[in-house]
Amino acid sequence: xxxxxxxxxxxxxxxxxxxxxxxxxxxxxxxxxxxxLDRELRVTTASRAxxxxxxxxxxxxxxxxxxxxxxxxxxxxxxxxxLEEVLPQHKAFQxxxxxxxxxxxxxxxxxxxxxxxxxxxxxxxxxxxxxxDITERKRISDELVRSNEDLQRFAYVAAHDLRSPLNSGxxxxxxxxxxxxxxxxxxxxxxLDLAIANFRRLGELMEAILAYSAVENAPQRRTVVSLxxxxxxxxxxxxxxxxxxxxxxxxxxxxSVSTDRTQMVMVFQNLMRIPSEVNNxxxxxxxxSGRM
Amino acid sequence: xxxxxxxxxxxxIIADDDPMFRYTLPAVLQEACEVIAEAENxxxxxxxxxxxxxxxxxxxxxxxxxxxxxxxxxxxxNLPTIRIIVVSSHSDNAYVEEAFLSGAQAYxxxxxxxxxxxxxxxxxxxxxxxxxxx
Numbered sequence: 001x002x003x004x005x006x007x008x009x010x011x012x013x014x015x016x017x018x019x020x021x022x023x024x025x026x027x028x029x030x031x032x033x034x035x036x037l038d039r040e041l042r043v044t045t046a047s048r049a050x051x052x053x054x055x056x057x058x059x060x061x062x063x064x065x066x067x068x069x070x071x072x073x074x075x076x077x078x079x080x081x082x083l084e085e086v087l088p089q090h091k092a093f094q095x096x097x098x099x100x101x102x103x104x105x106x107x108x109x110x111x112x113x114x115x116x117x118x119x120x121x122x123x124x125x126x127x128x129x130x131x132x133d134i135t136e137r138k139r140i141s142d143e144l145v146r147s148n149e150d151l152q153r154f155a156y157v158a159a160h161d162l163r164s165p166l167n168s169g170x171x172x173x174x175x176x177x178x179x180x181x182x183x184x185x186x187x188x189x190x191x192l193d194l195a196i197a198n199f200r201r202l203g204e205l206m207e208a209i210l211a212y213s214a215v216e217n218a219p220q221r222r223t224v225v226s227l228x229x230x231x232x233x234x235x236x237x238x239x240x241x242x243x244x245x246x247x248x249x250x251x252x253x254x255x256s257v258s259t260d261r262t263q264m265v266m267v268f269q270n271l272m273r274i275p276s277e278v279n280n281x282x283x284x285x286x287x288x289s290g291r292m
Numbered sequence: 293x294x295x296x297x298x299x300x301x302x303x304x305i306i307a308d309d310d311p312m313f314r315y316t317l318p319a320v321l322q323e324a325c326e327v328i329a330e331a332e333n334x335x336x337x338x339x340x341x342x343x344x345x346x347x348x349x350x351x352x353x354x355x356x357x358x359x360x361x362x363x364x365x366x367x368x369x370n371l372p373t374i375r376i377i378v379v380s381s382h383s384d385n386a387y388v389e390e391a392f393l394s395g396a397q398a399y400x401x402x403x404x405x406x407x408x409x410x411x412x413x414x415x416x417x418x419x420x421x422x423x424x425x426x
Contacts, residue, residue, distance in 0.1 A: 163381045167402035168312040240372030266421040
Protein backbone atom coordinates (compact mmCIF):
# COMPACT_ATOMS: atom_id res chain seq x y z
CA UNK A 1 0.00 0.00 0.00
CA UNK A 2 1.45 3.26 -1.07
CA UNK A 3 1.04 6.26 1.05
CA UNK A 4 0.41 9.66 -0.40
CA UNK A 5 3.26 12.09 -0.31
CA UNK A 6 2.86 15.32 1.55
CA UNK A 7 2.70 17.21 -1.74
CA UNK A 8 -0.09 14.99 -3.06
CA UNK A 9 -2.03 15.47 0.16
CA UNK A 10 -1.51 19.21 -0.08
CA UNK A 11 -2.74 19.21 -3.69
CA UNK A 12 -5.87 17.31 -2.75
CA UNK A 13 -6.59 19.65 0.12
CA UNK A 14 -6.08 22.68 -2.13
CA UNK A 15 -8.44 21.14 -4.65
CA UNK A 16 -11.07 20.58 -2.01
CA UNK A 17 -10.72 24.14 -0.75
CA UNK A 18 -11.06 25.44 -4.31
CA UNK A 19 -14.12 23.32 -4.87
CA UNK A 20 -15.59 24.52 -1.61
CA UNK A 21 -14.90 28.17 -2.45
CA UNK A 22 -16.39 27.64 -5.89
CA UNK A 23 -19.51 26.09 -4.39
CA UNK A 24 -19.84 28.76 -1.73
CA UNK A 25 -19.58 31.46 -4.38
CA UNK A 26 -22.43 29.88 -6.31
CA UNK A 27 -24.50 29.42 -3.17
CA UNK A 28 -23.92 33.03 -2.09
CA UNK A 29 -25.05 34.33 -5.49
CA UNK A 30 -28.43 32.65 -5.31
CA UNK A 31 -31.13 35.05 -4.13
CA UNK A 32 -33.01 32.53 -1.97
CA UNK A 33 -31.59 31.43 1.38
CA UNK A 34 -29.78 28.10 1.04
CA UNK A 35 -28.53 25.61 3.58
CA UNK A 36 -26.36 22.57 3.08
CA LEU A 37 -26.71 19.94 5.79
CA ASP A 38 -24.68 16.81 6.40
CA ARG A 39 -26.25 13.44 7.15
CA GLU A 40 -26.44 14.31 10.84
CA LEU A 41 -28.43 17.41 9.91
CA ARG A 42 -25.66 19.80 10.84
CA VAL A 43 -25.24 22.92 8.74
CA THR A 44 -22.10 22.72 6.66
CA THR A 45 -22.79 25.80 4.56
CA ALA A 46 -25.31 28.63 4.63
CA SER A 47 -25.71 31.31 1.98
CA ARG A 48 -25.38 35.02 2.60
CA ALA A 49 -29.08 35.36 1.80
CA UNK A 50 -29.85 32.99 4.71
CA UNK A 51 -27.96 35.13 7.19
CA UNK A 52 -29.54 38.32 5.89
CA UNK A 53 -33.10 36.99 5.73
CA UNK A 54 -33.20 35.29 9.12
CA UNK A 55 -30.86 37.59 11.04
CA UNK A 56 -28.44 34.92 12.25
CA UNK A 57 -24.65 34.89 12.23
CA UNK A 58 -22.38 32.30 10.63
CA UNK A 59 -21.06 31.44 14.09
CA UNK A 60 -24.58 30.56 15.28
CA UNK A 61 -25.27 28.59 12.11
CA UNK A 62 -22.35 26.63 10.63
CA UNK A 63 -21.64 23.30 12.27
CA UNK A 64 -24.78 23.67 14.35
CA UNK A 65 -27.51 21.07 14.40
CA UNK A 66 -30.24 22.57 12.16
CA UNK A 67 -32.79 22.61 14.96
CA UNK A 68 -30.35 24.55 17.16
CA UNK A 69 -29.48 27.26 14.67
CA UNK A 70 -30.16 30.77 15.99
CA UNK A 71 -30.97 29.67 19.55
CA UNK A 72 -33.30 26.89 18.47
CA UNK A 73 -35.66 28.99 16.37
CA UNK A 74 -35.41 26.44 13.54
CA UNK A 75 -36.79 23.72 15.73
CA UNK A 76 -39.96 23.73 13.63
CA UNK A 77 -42.22 20.65 13.79
CA UNK A 78 -43.02 20.76 10.07
CA UNK A 79 -39.31 21.01 9.25
CA UNK A 80 -38.67 17.91 11.34
CA UNK A 81 -41.32 16.01 9.40
CA UNK A 82 -39.75 17.19 6.19
CA LEU A 83 -36.17 16.25 7.01
CA GLU A 84 -36.79 13.08 9.02
CA GLU A 85 -39.80 11.52 7.27
CA VAL A 86 -40.47 12.97 3.85
CA LEU A 87 -36.96 13.40 2.53
CA PRO A 88 -35.63 9.93 3.43
CA GLN A 89 -38.52 8.42 1.47
CA HIS A 90 -38.67 10.71 -1.54
CA LYS A 91 -35.11 12.02 -1.84
CA ALA A 92 -36.42 15.38 -3.04
CA PHE A 93 -39.50 17.57 -2.74
CA GLN A 94 -40.63 21.02 -3.75
CA UNK A 95 -42.85 23.75 -2.37
CA UNK A 96 -43.30 22.37 1.12
CA UNK A 97 -45.05 25.23 2.92
CA UNK A 98 -43.94 26.05 6.46
CA UNK A 99 -45.23 28.89 8.63
CA UNK A 100 -43.30 29.91 11.72
CA UNK A 101 -42.86 32.88 14.02
CA UNK A 102 -39.18 33.81 14.47
CA UNK A 103 -38.34 35.87 17.55
CA UNK A 104 -36.23 38.39 15.61
CA UNK A 105 -38.23 38.78 12.41
CA UNK A 106 -41.76 37.72 13.29
CA UNK A 107 -44.05 35.40 11.37
CA UNK A 108 -42.76 34.04 8.11
CA UNK A 109 -44.34 31.76 5.53
CA UNK A 110 -41.74 29.78 3.59
CA UNK A 111 -41.67 27.36 0.69
CA UNK A 112 -38.95 24.75 1.09
CA UNK A 113 -37.27 22.76 -1.65
CA UNK A 114 -34.92 20.02 -0.52
CA UNK A 115 -32.79 17.41 -2.22
CA UNK A 116 -30.51 14.69 -0.99
CA UNK A 117 -27.08 14.82 -2.58
CA UNK A 118 -25.21 11.53 -2.35
CA UNK A 119 -21.64 11.20 -3.53
CA UNK A 120 -20.93 7.54 -4.15
CA UNK A 121 -17.20 8.15 -4.50
CA UNK A 122 -16.75 8.96 -0.84
CA UNK A 123 -20.15 7.88 0.52
CA UNK A 124 -20.98 11.36 1.73
CA UNK A 125 -24.52 12.53 1.97
CA UNK A 126 -25.71 16.08 2.07
CA UNK A 127 -29.05 17.82 2.01
CA UNK A 128 -29.52 20.98 0.01
CA UNK A 129 -32.32 23.04 1.50
CA UNK A 130 -33.59 26.07 -0.46
CA UNK A 131 -35.93 28.45 1.35
CA UNK A 132 -38.24 30.90 -0.41
CA ASP A 133 -39.81 33.52 1.82
CA ILE A 134 -43.36 33.99 0.50
CA THR A 135 -44.70 35.90 3.50
CA GLU A 136 -45.45 39.09 1.60
CA ARG A 137 -46.80 37.25 -1.43
CA LYS A 138 -49.12 35.19 0.77
CA ARG A 139 -50.26 38.28 2.66
CA ILE A 140 -51.21 40.01 -0.61
CA SER A 141 -52.87 36.86 -1.93
CA ASP A 142 -54.89 36.39 1.29
CA GLU A 143 -55.88 40.07 1.25
CA LEU A 144 -57.04 39.75 -2.35
CA VAL A 145 -59.14 36.71 -1.47
CA ARG A 146 -60.64 38.52 1.53
CA SER A 147 -61.28 41.62 -0.53
CA ASN A 148 -63.04 39.59 -3.21
CA GLU A 149 -65.17 37.88 -0.61
CA ASP A 150 -66.05 41.24 0.99
CA LEU A 151 -67.00 42.66 -2.41
CA GLN A 152 -69.15 39.65 -3.18
CA ARG A 153 -70.93 39.94 0.15
CA PHE A 154 -71.45 43.67 -0.34
CA ALA A 155 -72.80 43.16 -3.85
CA TYR A 156 -75.17 40.50 -2.58
CA VAL A 157 -76.45 42.59 0.35
CA ALA A 158 -76.76 45.75 -1.73
CA ALA A 159 -78.60 43.97 -4.54
CA HIS A 160 -80.85 42.20 -2.05
CA ASP A 161 -81.71 45.38 -0.13
CA LEU A 162 -82.36 47.30 -3.33
CA ARG A 163 -84.69 44.60 -4.61
CA SER A 164 -87.45 45.42 -2.14
CA PRO A 165 -88.02 49.09 -3.09
CA LEU A 166 -87.44 48.18 -6.72
CA ASN A 167 -90.20 45.57 -6.63
CA SER A 168 -92.49 47.97 -4.80
CA GLY A 169 -91.92 50.63 -7.44
CA UNK A 170 -92.51 48.16 -10.24
CA UNK A 171 -95.71 46.82 -8.67
CA UNK A 172 -97.09 50.33 -8.11
CA UNK A 173 -96.41 51.31 -11.71
CA UNK A 174 -98.04 48.11 -12.95
CA UNK A 175 -101.07 48.79 -10.76
CA UNK A 176 -101.29 52.34 -12.06
CA UNK A 177 -101.08 51.08 -15.63
CA UNK A 178 -103.91 48.62 -15.03
CA UNK A 179 -106.13 51.10 -13.24
CA UNK A 180 -105.70 53.83 -15.84
CA UNK A 181 -105.72 51.56 -18.86
CA UNK A 182 -109.08 52.77 -20.15
CA UNK A 183 -108.83 56.39 -19.10
CA UNK A 184 -105.31 57.55 -19.76
CA UNK A 185 -104.00 59.33 -22.83
CA UNK A 186 -102.00 57.24 -25.25
CA UNK A 187 -98.90 59.27 -24.52
CA UNK A 188 -99.30 58.76 -20.77
CA UNK A 189 -99.79 55.04 -21.23
CA UNK A 190 -96.62 54.86 -23.30
CA UNK A 191 -94.68 56.71 -20.62
CA LEU A 192 -95.94 54.27 -18.02
CA ASP A 193 -94.98 51.31 -20.19
CA LEU A 194 -91.53 52.80 -20.61
CA ALA A 195 -91.17 53.28 -16.87
CA ILE A 196 -92.28 49.69 -16.23
CA ALA A 197 -89.85 48.36 -18.83
CA ASN A 198 -86.99 50.28 -17.20
CA PHE A 199 -87.89 48.97 -13.76
CA ARG A 200 -87.98 45.42 -15.15
CA ARG A 201 -84.57 45.99 -16.68
CA LEU A 202 -83.28 47.22 -13.32
CA GLY A 203 -84.72 44.10 -11.75
CA GLU A 204 -82.89 41.91 -14.26
CA LEU A 205 -79.63 43.70 -13.51
CA MET A 206 -80.21 43.21 -9.81
CA GLU A 207 -80.82 39.49 -10.35
CA ALA A 208 -77.62 39.27 -12.40
CA ILE A 209 -75.65 40.91 -9.59
CA LEU A 210 -77.24 38.57 -7.07
CA ALA A 211 -76.49 35.55 -9.21
CA TYR A 212 -72.88 36.63 -9.59
CA SER A 213 -72.41 37.30 -5.93
CA ALA A 214 -74.55 34.63 -4.36
CA VAL A 215 -72.70 31.86 -2.62
CA GLU A 216 -75.20 29.31 -3.71
CA ASN A 217 -77.53 29.86 -6.60
CA ALA A 218 -78.35 26.50 -7.99
CA PRO A 219 -80.85 26.14 -10.81
CA GLN A 220 -83.54 23.46 -10.54
CA ARG A 221 -81.77 20.58 -8.85
CA ARG A 222 -82.23 17.09 -10.13
CA THR A 223 -80.84 14.47 -7.81
CA VAL A 224 -81.64 10.87 -7.18
CA VAL A 225 -84.55 11.03 -4.75
CA SER A 226 -86.36 8.22 -3.00
CA LEU A 227 -89.99 9.11 -3.74
CA UNK A 228 -90.93 8.06 -0.21
CA UNK A 229 -89.25 11.24 1.08
CA UNK A 230 -91.37 13.84 -0.83
CA UNK A 231 -94.46 11.66 -0.21
CA UNK A 232 -93.82 11.79 3.53
CA UNK A 233 -93.48 15.59 3.38
CA UNK A 234 -96.67 15.91 1.33
CA UNK A 235 -98.52 13.70 3.83
CA UNK A 236 -97.31 15.87 6.70
CA UNK A 237 -98.45 19.03 4.90
CA UNK A 238 -101.90 17.55 4.21
CA UNK A 239 -102.33 15.74 7.51
CA UNK A 240 -105.20 17.87 8.73
CA UNK A 241 -107.06 17.66 5.44
CA UNK A 242 -106.64 13.89 5.25
CA UNK A 243 -107.94 13.44 8.79
CA UNK A 244 -110.86 15.82 8.21
CA UNK A 245 -111.88 13.90 5.12
CA UNK A 246 -111.57 10.58 6.91
CA UNK A 247 -109.33 9.39 4.13
CA UNK A 248 -106.67 6.72 4.32
CA UNK A 249 -103.53 6.82 2.24
CA UNK A 250 -102.06 3.44 1.42
CA UNK A 251 -98.54 3.98 0.16
CA UNK A 252 -96.62 1.03 -1.24
CA UNK A 253 -92.86 0.87 -1.77
CA UNK A 254 -91.76 3.65 -4.10
CA UNK A 255 -88.67 3.74 -6.30
CA SER A 256 -85.82 6.24 -6.39
CA VAL A 257 -85.78 8.52 -9.43
CA SER A 258 -83.74 11.41 -10.76
CA THR A 259 -85.94 14.42 -10.12
CA ASP A 260 -86.37 17.69 -8.26
CA ARG A 261 -87.51 16.96 -4.72
CA THR A 262 -89.59 20.12 -4.37
CA GLN A 263 -91.47 19.42 -7.58
CA MET A 264 -92.31 15.92 -6.36
CA VAL A 265 -93.71 17.28 -3.08
CA MET A 266 -95.98 19.52 -5.14
CA VAL A 267 -96.97 16.67 -7.45
CA PHE A 268 -97.94 14.41 -4.55
CA GLN A 269 -99.89 17.18 -2.85
CA ASN A 270 -101.78 17.94 -6.04
CA LEU A 271 -102.47 14.26 -6.69
CA MET A 272 -103.76 13.73 -3.16
CA ARG A 273 -106.57 16.28 -3.46
CA ILE A 274 -109.27 14.40 -1.64
CA PRO A 275 -111.84 13.29 -4.24
CA SER A 276 -115.36 14.18 -3.16
CA GLU A 277 -118.91 13.93 -4.47
CA VAL A 278 -121.63 16.39 -3.65
CA ASN A 279 -125.17 15.12 -3.35
CA ASN A 280 -127.05 17.92 -5.14
CA UNK A 281 -130.33 17.27 -3.38
CA UNK A 282 -129.26 17.06 0.19
CA UNK A 283 -126.04 19.00 0.01
CA UNK A 284 -124.28 16.13 1.78
CA UNK A 285 -120.66 15.52 0.83
CA UNK A 286 -119.63 11.94 0.27
CA UNK A 287 -116.07 10.86 0.12
CA UNK A 288 -115.09 8.26 -2.35
CA SER A 289 -111.84 6.44 -2.53
CA GLY A 290 -109.55 6.81 -5.48
CA ARG A 291 -106.38 5.08 -6.60
CA MET A 292 -103.28 6.71 -8.00
CA UNK B 293 -104.14 34.49 -17.21
CA UNK B 294 -106.47 35.70 -14.52
CA UNK B 295 -109.29 33.50 -13.31
CA UNK B 296 -112.72 34.98 -13.98
CA UNK B 297 -115.00 33.06 -11.65
CA UNK B 298 -113.79 33.27 -8.08
CA UNK B 299 -116.72 32.27 -5.86
CA UNK B 300 -116.09 34.76 -3.12
CA UNK B 301 -113.62 37.17 -1.66
CA UNK B 302 -111.39 35.24 0.67
CA UNK B 303 -110.37 36.69 3.99
CA UNK B 304 -106.62 37.20 4.06
CA ILE B 305 -103.81 38.40 6.32
CA ILE B 306 -100.69 40.00 4.88
CA ALA B 307 -97.43 39.45 6.78
CA ASP B 308 -94.51 41.55 5.55
CA ASP B 309 -92.08 43.91 7.29
CA ASP B 310 -92.08 46.25 4.26
CA PRO B 311 -94.87 48.82 4.71
CA MET B 312 -94.76 49.68 1.00
CA PHE B 313 -95.54 46.08 0.11
CA ARG B 314 -98.36 45.90 2.65
CA TYR B 315 -99.76 48.97 0.87
CA THR B 316 -99.31 47.51 -2.63
CA LEU B 317 -100.57 43.95 -2.22
CA PRO B 318 -104.19 44.77 -1.29
CA ALA B 319 -104.51 46.63 -4.59
CA VAL B 320 -103.44 43.45 -6.41
CA LEU B 321 -105.79 41.34 -4.29
CA GLN B 322 -108.85 43.57 -4.39
CA GLU B 323 -111.12 41.30 -6.41
CA ALA B 324 -109.98 38.06 -4.81
CA CYS B 325 -109.41 38.91 -1.18
CA GLU B 326 -110.55 41.05 1.69
CA VAL B 327 -107.48 41.95 3.73
CA ILE B 328 -108.61 41.62 7.33
CA ALA B 329 -105.25 42.29 9.01
CA GLU B 330 -101.65 43.21 8.36
CA ALA B 331 -98.65 42.00 10.32
CA GLU B 332 -95.03 43.11 10.40
CA ASN B 333 -93.63 39.71 11.33
CA UNK B 334 -94.51 36.05 11.48
CA UNK B 335 -95.45 36.08 15.16
CA UNK B 336 -97.92 38.94 14.71
CA UNK B 337 -99.38 37.08 11.73
CA UNK B 338 -99.93 33.97 13.85
CA UNK B 339 -101.57 35.96 16.61
CA UNK B 340 -103.84 37.76 14.15
CA UNK B 341 -104.73 34.46 12.49
CA UNK B 342 -105.65 32.86 15.81
CA UNK B 343 -108.01 35.74 16.54
CA UNK B 344 -109.51 36.29 13.10
CA UNK B 345 -109.41 32.87 11.37
CA UNK B 346 -108.58 33.97 7.83
CA UNK B 347 -108.84 31.72 4.79
CA UNK B 348 -105.27 32.41 3.77
CA UNK B 349 -102.15 34.29 4.76
CA UNK B 350 -99.55 35.93 2.56
CA UNK B 351 -96.15 35.42 4.14
CA UNK B 352 -92.92 37.20 3.38
CA UNK B 353 -89.79 35.23 4.21
CA UNK B 354 -87.32 37.75 5.65
CA UNK B 355 -89.11 39.20 8.64
CA UNK B 356 -87.90 39.98 12.15
CA UNK B 357 -89.02 38.12 15.30
CA UNK B 358 -90.34 35.11 13.35
CA UNK B 359 -89.46 34.66 9.69
CA UNK B 360 -91.73 33.25 7.02
CA UNK B 361 -90.40 29.68 7.16
CA UNK B 362 -90.78 29.40 10.93
CA UNK B 363 -94.22 31.00 10.75
CA UNK B 364 -95.30 28.55 8.05
CA UNK B 365 -94.26 25.63 10.24
CA UNK B 366 -96.33 27.05 13.10
CA UNK B 367 -99.30 27.62 10.83
CA UNK B 368 -99.14 24.03 9.61
CA UNK B 369 -98.92 22.76 13.16
CA ASN B 370 -101.52 24.93 14.89
CA LEU B 371 -103.73 26.43 12.16
CA PRO B 372 -103.63 23.82 9.39
CA THR B 373 -106.80 24.95 7.63
CA ILE B 374 -105.28 28.30 6.71
CA ARG B 375 -103.65 28.29 3.27
CA ILE B 376 -100.19 29.82 3.02
CA ILE B 377 -98.93 31.75 0.03
CA VAL B 378 -95.32 32.83 0.35
CA VAL B 379 -94.60 36.12 -1.41
CA SER B 380 -90.91 36.93 -1.46
CA SER B 381 -88.15 38.77 -3.31
CA HIS B 382 -86.06 35.60 -3.22
CA SER B 383 -86.25 33.61 -6.41
CA ASP B 384 -83.62 30.98 -5.53
CA ASN B 385 -84.79 27.40 -5.72
CA ALA B 386 -83.45 26.85 -2.22
CA TYR B 387 -85.99 29.32 -0.83
CA VAL B 388 -88.82 27.84 -2.86
CA GLU B 389 -87.97 24.36 -1.62
CA GLU B 390 -87.75 25.52 1.97
CA ALA B 391 -91.12 27.26 1.68
CA PHE B 392 -92.91 24.14 0.49
CA LEU B 393 -91.12 21.97 3.02
CA SER B 394 -92.27 24.37 5.74
CA GLY B 395 -95.87 23.92 4.72
CA ALA B 396 -96.65 26.65 2.17
CA GLN B 397 -98.98 25.79 -0.66
CA ALA B 398 -97.83 28.49 -3.09
CA TYR B 399 -94.78 30.60 -3.85
CA UNK B 400 -94.89 33.89 -5.73
CA UNK B 401 -91.98 36.26 -6.21
CA UNK B 402 -92.39 39.98 -5.84
CA UNK B 403 -92.04 41.95 -9.02
CA UNK B 404 -93.67 40.90 -12.25
CA UNK B 405 -94.83 37.56 -10.87
CA UNK B 406 -96.95 39.36 -8.27
CA UNK B 407 -99.86 39.56 -10.68
CA UNK B 408 -100.04 35.77 -10.77
CA UNK B 409 -101.34 35.90 -7.21
CA UNK B 410 -104.99 35.49 -8.26
CA UNK B 411 -103.98 32.23 -9.96
CA UNK B 412 -102.15 31.22 -6.80
CA UNK B 413 -105.24 31.94 -4.70
CA UNK B 414 -107.47 29.88 -6.98
CA UNK B 415 -104.97 27.02 -6.84
CA UNK B 416 -104.47 26.87 -3.06
CA UNK B 417 -108.15 27.38 -2.25
CA UNK B 418 -108.83 24.49 -4.61
CA UNK B 419 -106.37 22.33 -2.69
CA UNK B 420 -103.52 22.55 -5.18
CA UNK B 421 -100.03 23.94 -4.95
CA UNK B 422 -98.76 26.79 -7.10
CA UNK B 423 -95.42 28.23 -8.08
CA UNK B 424 -95.33 31.42 -10.12
CA UNK B 425 -93.52 31.25 -13.43
CA UNK B 426 -91.41 34.25 -14.43
